[in-house]
Amino acid sequence: MRMGRLALVDCNNFFCSCERVFDPSLIGVPVVVLSNNDGCIISRSEEAKAIGIPMGAPLHEQKEVIRKHGVRVFSSNYTLYGDMSARVMSILKDEVGVMEVYSIDEAFLELGEGFGVEEARRLRAKVLRWTGIPVCIGIGETKMLAKLANRHAKKNREKTGGVFEMKEGAEELMAGVACDGLWGVGKNLARRLAGLGITTALEFKKADPVKIRKSLGVVGERMLREMNGTRCLELEEMPPDRKGVMASRSFGAPVEALEELEEALANHVARASEKVRRFSLWAMRVDVFLQTNYFRKGEPQYCPGAGVNLDQPTNGTGELMGIAGKLLRKIYRLGYKYKKVGVMLGGLVGSGAYQPVLAFEGVREEPRVDIDKIVDGINRRFGDRKNPVIMRGSMGNRRLGGGWRMRSGRKSPSYTTSWRELAVVRG
Amino acid sequence: MERSLDLNEELIRNPASTFFVRVKGDSMRDAGIHTGDILVVDRSLTPTDRKIVVAMIDGEFTVKRFRATDGKVFLEAANEKFPRIEVSGDQELVVWGVVAFVIHQAR
Numbered sequence: 001m002r003m004g005r006l007a008l009v010d011c012n013n014f015f016c017s018c019e020r021v022f023d024p025s026l027i028g029v030p031v032v033v034l035s036n037n038d039g040c041i042i043s044r045s046e047e048a049k050a051i052g053i054p055m056g057a058p059l060h061e062q063k064e065v066i067r068k069h070g071v072r073v074f075s076s077n078y079t080l081y082g083d084m085s086a087r088v089m090s091i092l093k094d095e096v097g098v099m100e101v102y103s104i105d106e107a108f109l110e111l112g113e114g115f116g117v118e119e120a121r122r123l124r125a126k127v128l129r130w131t132g133i134p135v136c137i138g139i140g141e142t143k144m145l146a147k148l149a150n151r152h153a154k155k156n157r158e159k160t161g162g163v164f165e166m167k168e169g170a171e172e173l174m175a176g177v178a179c180d181g182l183w184g185v186g187k188n189l190a191r192r193l194a195g196l197g198i199t200t201a202l203e204f205k206k207a208d209p210v211k212i213r214k215s216l217g218v219v220g221e222r223m224l225r226e227m228n229g230t231r232c233l234e235l236e237e238m239p240p241d242r243k244g245v246m247a248s249r250s251f252g253a254p255v256e257a258l259e260e261l262e263e264a265l266a267n268h269v270a271r272a273s274e275k276v277r278r279f280s281l282w283a284m285r286v287d288v289f290l291q292t293n294y295f296r297k298g299e300p301q302y303c304p305g306a307g308v309n310l311d312q313p314t315n316g317t318g319e320l321m322g323i324a325g326k327l328l329r330k331i332y333r334l335g336y337k338y339k340k341v342g343v344m345l346g347g348l349v350g351s352g353a354y355q356p357v358l359a360f361e362g363v364r365e366e367p368r369v370d371i372d373k374i375v376d377g378i379n380r381r382f383g384d385r386k387n388p389v390i391m392r393g394s395m396g397n398r399r400l401g402g403g404w405r406m407r408s409g410r411k412s413p414s415y416t417t418s419w420r421e422l423a424v425v426r427g
Numbered sequence: 428m429e430r431s432l433d434l435n436e437e438l439i440r441n442p443a444s445t446f447f448v449r450v451k452g453d454s455m456r457d458a459g460i461h462t463g464d465i466l467v468v469d470r471s472l473t474p475t476d477r478k479i480v481v482a483m484i485d486g487e488f489t490v491k492r493f494r495a496t497d498g499k500v501f502l503e504a505a506n507e508k509f510p511r512i513e514v515s516g517d518q519e520l521v522v523w524g525v526v527a528f529v530i531h532q533a534r
Contacts, residue, residue, distance in 0.1 A: 024523075025486035087443045094443075130444035130471050132523075416446065419465075425481050425488040427452030427460055 005139055005165075006235070007109040007120060008146040009092055009127075010154070011085075012134045012162075014105035015043035018084045019074050021132035022415040022423045030071040034059055038075055038409060075411040078312045082284045082349045083416040087131045095123055100235040101281070104313075104349045108143060108235055120163045139165035143233045144226035147183035148174070148201065174202035184223060192216060201227070244285075247272040248342020254293065255338045261290070262325060268343045269324045273317045276345050282313030284347030286320060288327040293339040304331040309417065313349050320345065438528050444471035446524065448481060448488065455479070455490055458505035465530040466490060472525035479526040484512065488523060 011017060015033035020026045030047035034040065041048075041057050051069050053062055059073070066073060085104045093099055098110035120137040127135050136157070138150025145166045152173055153164035166173075180190035182201055196215060198204050205227040213221040222232040247268035255261060265288065276283055287307035294301060306327045314320060324343050413421035439445045450464045458479060460466070466481065474480050480493040482502060491502035491512065500520060502512040514520040 024483035024488060024521075027483070027486070090443045130441075132470070419447075422447050422449040422465065423488060424451050425448045425466065425490045427450040427455050427462055427464075427490055 005111045005115075005141055006143060006146040007096075007111055007115075008102075008138045008140075008143070008150040009088075009107050009109060009123075009135050010138075010150050011088060011105035012136060012154070013043055013045050014085075014133070015074075015076060015081055016045040016048070017133050018077070018081050019072075019412055020045070021084070022080075023412065026072055030069055031074070032062075032066075032071055033074045033076055034410070035076065042076070073410055075409060076312075077411050077414065078284065079309055079347075079414050079417050080412065082313065082347050084131060084133060085349050086347075088127055088133055088135070091127050091130055092123070098235060101349075108146065110235060111139065117163055117165050120165075121161060124162055134162070136162045137164075139163075141166070141229040142226040142231045144183050144223060145170075145229065148177065148181075151177075151181065171202055171205070174205055175200055177201040179204055182223070182227075189216070189220070244283075244344050244346035244348060245272045245275045246342060246344045247275075248289075248340055250340045251338070255341075256334075256336070258329070258332050258334075261328060261332065261338060261341050265324055265328055265341050265343060266321050268341070269321045270317050272343055272345050273315055273320045276315045276348060279348075281348040282315045283310070283320065283345035284313045284349060285309050285345070286323045286327065287344040287346060288324050288331065289340075289342050289344075290328075290331055290338055291340040292336050296337075299337060300335070302333060302336045304333075306331045307344075307346075309347070313347075438467050438530075440527070441469055441471045444524075445469050445527070448490075450490060454504040454506045454509040455492075456506045458492065459531065460490060460505070460526075460529050461531060463532070466526045467528040467530065468524035469527040470524040472527065474522045474525050481523045481526060483521045483523050484514075484518065490526065493522065 016026075016031045019031060019033065026045075028047070029045075030051055030053070031045040032041045032048050032053060033043040035042045038059060040059060041053060041055065041062065044053055044055065048071060051065060051071075053065060053071070062071075065071065081104060088105075089099075089101050089107060092107050092109060096109040096111065096115070100108045102108055117139070120139060124135055124137055127133060136150055136154040138146045138148065138153050140146040140149045149164045149166040153160045153162055156164075177200060178190070179185050179193045179199060179201060180187060182204070185193070192215065193199070193204060196207070196211065198207055204224065207224060209221055209224055212224050216223075225232050249264070249268070251264070255264070273283075285307060287305060289303070289305035291303045292299065292301050294303075308323060308327060310323070320343075328341070413423070415421060415423050435442075446468050448466050448468055450460055450466060451462055453462055455461075460479070468481050472478070474493045474495075476493065476495045478493050479490065480502075481488055481490050482493070483489075484502070489502070489512075491504055494501050494503050494511075500514060502514075502520070504511065
């Protein structure tokens with residue numbers, strides 16, 4: 001068992017903060033970012049929170065408030081958020097070495113001996129200066145405690161300066177936190193705890209483990225141990241290369257037919273996407289390449305590649321196969337003897353791209369990320385059946401005739417990924 | 428094995444903090460910055476006196492020479508037609524990043 005401490009670094013209002021970095025006119029005014037299809041509000045600046053716009057609210061219900069307060073509204077720009085996320089994560093990685101990218105805007109860091117509140121403040125200032133993204137940092141012995149510390153740091157930013165460590169006096173803090181404010185405790189679990197007479201985080205921490213195990217099972221017991229400083233959730237580290245996961249293989253004998261290439265590619269996509277899911281990541285870019293045998297000098301050579309940036313991150317095998325297949329058909333030429341086909345899933349971002357995927361409900365128990373499940377979970381939390389926050393769009397939908405298209409009418413420019421869309425500075 | 432030269436190595440010292448922006452206007456002409464140029468901006472560099480910076484002022488980005496002398500901070504153009512930008516009481520001068528390189532198409 002490791003007795004070190006963890007930090008949870010969480011970007012503040014991440015999507016809104018990304019928009020703000022590249023558009024100074026957004027500073028000091030309320031900003032919101034919408035879900036896919038411009039349905040609901042999924043990120044709010046502090047100013048937007050202050051005027052009472054709720055998380056997950058359907059856009060049409062907020063029209064009046066938006067007009068009255070001059071709220072700036074954006075469609076989600078996942079290319080931008082993914083790029084900014086990668087920058088923040090690389091700074092954190094340089095700092096500590098061992099970390100888990102938990103979602104597009106959150107990471108757990110394994111802290112060394114000398115890393116305390118002062119170092120966290122310095123790190124926070126560095127991320128802000130280098131990327132323009134403000135973060136809060138919570139430190140604790142376990143993921144749950146780090147998460148709780150982070151929550152306190154964020155809620156009392158003026159006092160904490162965005163950094164807080166769980167130490168002596170933590171119990172006082174816990175007494176003021178309701179159970180459903182704890183990481184992984186949903187409405188259901190909170191209700192069951194209330195049934196046991198447990199309503200605050202402190203009461204939960206001091207609860208009888210046997211009793212908790214009996215009524216909440218092993219999941220509840222694990223949470224209880226985490227609350228008391230024993231790590232039950234370890235860090236899931238990143239794959240060695242964050243830039244992407246590649247899968248390719250040389251054929252035993254040269255291949256000419258498209259169908260055979262498609263079949264091989266499908267296998268590679270399946271392997272690569274499985275790996276991406278295993279690390280709870282989503283890909284924002286797909287590249288496919290073909291190679292003829294370079295060493296057969298007498299034969300015609302052809303080594304093409306093609307790639308595409310995705311409007312929204314995905315790790316679904318089916319979706320990725322569809323995209324990869326399309327790229328393959330684009331580059332495939334008849335009359336060459338191919339030696340190799342491969343796929344690269346790039347622009348990897350954390351899987352909880354919209355909101356935290358609850359660690360106790362799914363991901364750990366079953367590493368395969370079920371997109372539908374995540375989407376459903378988010379909709380349960382922030383929307384209702386009539387007004388889902390997130391629609392499950394996919395490349396597939398578009399491929400099937402194109403009647404249905406993602407609405408994204410208020411998307412900001414791709415400031416960091418398109419030469420034509422760079423931010424303009426007055427010379 | 429030797430690789431071909433990669434311009435990124437030369438122009439991007441710190442990938443996490445480096446951004447590209449496009450210039451519109453001639454106020455920095457005499458400093459070799461022209462309309463249409465791309466600036467390589469490194470936010471990890473510290474703005475000191477005479478560095479060329481991208482700053483935010485009145486809700487816009489502007490590229491100017493940063494001046495910090497005698498406890499006064501202001502922005503200076505490199506073109507006599509443009510006055511210096513003094514920062515008055517209710518204005519806030521925020522330096523967004525320091526310009527590390529200018530990419531200019533030769534014509």
